[in-house]
Amino acid sequence: MSFDVILLGTGSPLPNPDRCGAGQVVISADDRIVIDLGWGAARRLFAGGVPPPGVDTLCITHLHSDHTTDIPDFLIMRWAGGAQRPLTVYGPEGTRSMMEHFLAAMERDIYYRFAHHGEKLSQEGIKVEVHELPATADRRVAGTIGAITVESFEVDHFPVVPALGFRLSAAGAVAVFSGDTKKCDNLTRAAQGADLLVCEALNANIFKVMGERLRAVNPNTAAVMDDVPDYHATTIEVAEMARDAGVKKLVLSHLIPPVPNEGPLAEGFAAGMSDVFAGEIVVGRDLMRLTVGAG
Ligand SMILES: [Zn+2]
Ligand SMILES: [Zn+2]
Numbered sequence: 001m002s003f004d005v006i007l008l009g010t011g012s013p014l015p016n017p018d019r020c021g022a023g024q025v026v027i028s029a030d031d032r033i034v035i036d037l038g039w040g041a042a043r044r045l046f047a048g049g050v051p052p053p054g055v056d057t058l059c060i061t062h063l064h065s066d067h068t069t070d071i072p073d074f075l076i077m078r079w080a081g082g083a084q085r086p087l088t089v090y091g092p093e094g095t096r097s098m099m100e101h102f103l104a105a106m107e108r109d110i111y112y113r114f115a116h117h118g119e120k121l122s123q124e125g126i127k128v129e130v131h132e133l134p135a136t137a138d139r140r141v142a143g144t145i146g147a148i149t150v151e152s153f154e155v156d157h158f159p160v161v162p163a164l165g166f167r168l169s170a171a172g173a174v175a176v177f178s179g180d181t182k183k184c185d186n187l188t189r190a191a192q193g194a195d196l197l198v199c200e201a202l203n204a205n206i207f208k209v210m211g212e213r214l215r216a217v218n219p220n221t222a223a224v225m226d227d228v229p230d231y232h233a234t235t236i237e238v239a240e241m242a243r244d245a246g247v248k249k250l251v252l253s254h255l256i257p258p259v260p261n262e263g264p265l266a267e268g269f270a271a272g273m274s275d276v277f278a279g280e281i282v283v284g285r286d287l288m289r290l291t292v293g294a295g
Helices: 041-047 071-080 095-105 107-120 185-190 204-217 219-225 235-245 264-268
Strands: 003-009 023-028 031-037 057-059 087-091 128-132 140-145 148-157 160-170 173-177 196-202 249-256 280-283 289-292
Touching (some): 031 041, 057 140, 057 148, 071 107, 087 140, 095 107, 095 128, 173 289, 204 219, 235 249
Parallel strands (some): 031 057, 057 087, 173 196, 249 280
Antiparallel strands (some): 003 023, 003 289, 140 148, 148 160, 160 173
């Protein structure tokens, strides 16, 4: 049993033309599960060959904008594209209110489209069924979608509380998604023996140089940026978690700062990590496709 993962967005809140906001889609037989939909990630679904109407499940790690702001576009694309069933949404406390407000913001659009197209559009396809998940130190089953078991666990993105990571598995094939977190024992435990860990990563050296350059031109933004390392894991800490969890493959996503795809910053992003973690390390790119498990 195997399933595929496509990285829809490998960036973070800082703008970068190569990297969209956070997002990934898991593809298993006829099921498609999207995890997070930051800015631009919904559009990446088309480039990844996964049109929104084929997606019936959305998992949200936490309610930061770089993980959520493509959701209203996705809802409309999915529904107008022919979805017949409600979207099932799993997320932390606060998800229900956010989804209700996204739909409220699109209320006029939905009204106009029904007024124009009538019964050609499904009444069900624009609905959402939200499951707010408790934040637990140990992983717990959120739901089962086809062959995939979806589990959630709490990560440490304080003061963003609650924040979740997800573990998706099917017949022994396991992929773990960190969400946004500092170095976190819950994540290390949930990722034990995983075939794939998709983990956020902050390169402290590149971030520091970028911050100093920014300070020269925009000291206020630079001061805000000083807070960013408080709630993210450095590349070396990510390597430590991957080592301690014994994962087979580590893919860095949600890169801070979001370096270009090519050039010395991308080449140096994972510097020093292989001294800590002996497994495969990949610096993720938007639309990278990964297979989890064998055949
Ligand atoms: Zn983020
Ligand atoms: Zn965040």
